[in-house]
Amino acid sequence: MNVLEERLQAELQGLEQQGLLRGLKSVDRIAGGRIRSGESRLLNLAGNDYLGIGSNQTLLDEFYSTLSADDRLGSYNPGSGSSRLMTGNHSGYEQLEQGLASLYGTEKALVFNSGYHCNVGLLPALAGKEDLILADKLCHASLIDGMRLSRARLIRYPHADYERLEGLLRKHTPSFRTVFIVTESIFSMDGDCADLSVLTELKQHYNAVLYLDEAHAVGVRGRQGRGLAEEQGKGAEVDLLVGTFGKAWAGQGAFVACSRILYDYLVNRVRSLIFTTGLPPVSIHWLDFLLPQIKEMERERHRLAELAHQLRQGLRGQGLVTGGNSQIVPVMIGDAARAVAAAGRLRSSGFQVNAVRPPTVPEGTSRLRLTLTAAMETEQLSALPALIARAIT
Numbered sequence: 001m002n003v004l005e006e007r008l009q010a011e012l013q014g015l016e017q018q019g020l021l022r023g024l025k026s027v028d029r030i031a032g033g034r035i036r037s038g039e040s041r042l043l044n045l046a047g048n049d050y051l052g053i054g055s056n057q058t059l060l061d062e063f064y065s066t067l068s069a070d071d072r073l074g075s076y077n078p079g080s081g082s083s084r085l086m087t088g089n090h091s092g093y094e095q096l097e098q099g100l101a102s103l104y105g106t107e108k109a110l111v112f113n114s115g116y117h118c119n120v121g122l123l124p125a126l127a128g129k130e131d132l133i134l135a136d137k138l139c140h141a142s143l144i145d146g147m148r149l150s151r152a153r154l155i156r157y158p159h160a161d162y163e164r165l166e167g168l169l170r171k172h173t174p175s176f177r178t179v180f181i182v183t184e185s186i187f188s189m190d191g192d193c194a195d196l197s198v199l200t201e202l203k204q205h206y207n208a209v210l211y212l213d214e215a216h217a218v219g220v221r222g223r224q225g226r227g228l229a230e231e232q233g234k235g236a237e238v239d240l241l242v243g244t245f246g247k248a249w250a251g252q253g254a255f256v257a258c259s260r261i262l263y264d265y266l267v268n269r270v271r272s273l274i275f276t277t278g279l280p281p282v283s284i285h286w287l288d289f290l291l292p293q294i295k296e297m298e299r300e301r302h303r304l305a306e307l308a309h310q311l312r313q314g315l316r317g318q319g320l321v322t323g324g325n326s327q328i329v330p331v332m333i334g335d336a337a338r339a340v341a342a343a344g345r346l347r348s349s350g351f352q353v354n355a356v357r358p359p360t361v362p363e364g365t366s367r368l369r370l371t372l373t374a375a376m377e378t379e380q381l382s383a384l385p386a387l388i389a390r391a392i393t
């Protein structure tokens, strides 16, 4: 072991002692919102396939039947061969971006390789030392990394504390070139929602720029599945609306819906767009194929909301502490080791549930995080609240 490995080993041992050690497990998806992991078949309450598209064999068959067998290079190609700014910008991209812009009613949409690429790239391109970023304390790691890379002054306001946000806007706006307000719409670990009426009012009053990450809301919220801004009637007032394709869209990538000027600027400046190979044609065709269908999936959206409501009621009935109002259902535990032990017991009972621990969530707020999909049946979840109550004690 060299000097570096000795240091790392000590750190890993520390993580293990605190119940914070993570590792990769091999998992295969099977039908009905379930996964196969080793010998076990488990109901997957730890995925993001919110509409059940990723386990819909019929839809996948239909998709592959739309691809031209005579054009394997164009349709099925698993690689794009280059950055989008070189020769990787194959024609499916244009169709997808136009479709997204028309869905969101914006001049343009720009597609990235992932939500991480998008969030880590946008703010460093748009903000610098003269600017201020005011971000919700619970923003996702990809947003935090983007904010840090931007070198702008960063202040994180307590989660959803808009009075505090207003105080910061009042105090600091005159001293900075541009002020950005950054938030998720559905918060990924708490499953609660931002209040976009307040945020858009504040951004207008203080002439700030609103950056909204709708990773967990696209596909799921709003009549056409455009996200929480659609549901709350605020889509037109969001300056940078980010959606990801890896969750409800059951694909890969992300987009920002924005003005033409932002689009032109971003194409010239976002390093995580410029210095990386574009997405494979087959991935983009999948998104093109899904775009008109997602709009119509109101039934799935209702089902998901209903399942989440039932689960929350069941958990509260067992005296458990939960929160939020989305398909992400946290069960608060506090101690990391207890959360891990509970997740292990649930796994033995046939449920894959994640124990979320620091640094993903603040110290002392470890929890079980249950995510639902419209592919699930009510009966599959009915025994769960009582099982969780037993697993925690």
Ligand SMILES: Cc1ncc(COP(=O)(O)O)c(C=O)c1O
Residues within 6 Å of the ligand: 114, 115, 116, 117, 119, 140, 142, 184, 188, 213, 215, 216, 244, 245, 246, 253, 254
């Ligand atoms: C709020 C939020 N933004 C961005 C991302 C990153 O998206 P992707 O998985 O496409 O990189 C995630 C992923 O978990 C997320 O929860």
